[in-house]
Amino acid sequence: MRLSFLILFLISAVYGRSQESVLKDLADTHSKRKLCFYPSTLRMLNINKDSLYDSTIKDVNKLLLYVLDSSAISDKVHRKIVQGYIDTSNWEEFTSIRMGKTAVDVLIKSENPPAYVGIASSDSAVFAFYLDGELKWKNLPTLQQTISDNPILSTLQLFDDNKPSRTRDKKPD
């Protein structure tokens, strides 16, 4: 009985980790900026006590934001991330746009709670996110504004393009 519970726990742990590991494995090696938000840190950003913001993020369990460096473009990280999730069961296309050199893909795992992975790339920049939980998408501008205007994040110059990138040793394909 105990052994079966242990096995079940281990399987759950591995399965739970695998949802974001595709993004992390590929994005971490090209990451110029990385932000990780949990419910408490998301609430901390709401220094103006905006109730609309609070209702937007109340069902978010985890939010990862990546700004990737230029090597992500040449290494075709965008395509690898999308394919990595498509090859994993339970992930499906949410929306996809290709317009010139701009590509946007959002994938969804329709479970309870749901999860989303998104990646947007152009000829000069690549952004990616992983969201575990539910976001009131109609209020996305509110979330975006709060993160962009937050003085703590501004102080850390997290979106400063002059900050050197942190490209780790690339893993072999």
Added chain:
Amino acid sequence: MKTKLSLILILGGFLVSATYAQNAVVKKYFDQYADNEAYTKVSVSSKAFSLMTELEPGSPEEKEFLTEISKLKGLKMIKADSVPGAGKTYGIAVKDVLSAGFEELMSVKDNDGNFLFAIKEKSGIIEELIMVGGSPNSFALVSLYGTIDLKSISKIASKLRVKGLEDLQKLNKKTGN
């Protein structure tokens, strides 16, 4: 037992091929031009449409639009504004659409180019609407699938504000809806 298994396999194969054929025309062009940056490609799933239903309508017209949107299972569009040989691509696409079992609803020829509207219908319900448009230098292929009401296509096309869908409004202009 073997006969039963064979029947299940054949039936399964038929179902798979039928499902594949529904978007096979669009998929062919998405795959063909996957790496061609001159072609804009947009794909929206039913889950994305269902999110739109969470929006609060500001008017009865918006409520009607959101109701119609919620019945869609997806949208796929491929479009290019300045490509050589677009006229030839249009001709091939028209043949592909008609060969895939779509029924021609309407064809239009105007200053913008040639347009074909075709549908797949089941039990009186339109399950997929395809529009193929072409001129000497431009090409467009749009597929809407789900439960489609032709009367609301124009409103859906104008509200979605996706560049390339405006040609769908020709359908309503011609039918007088």
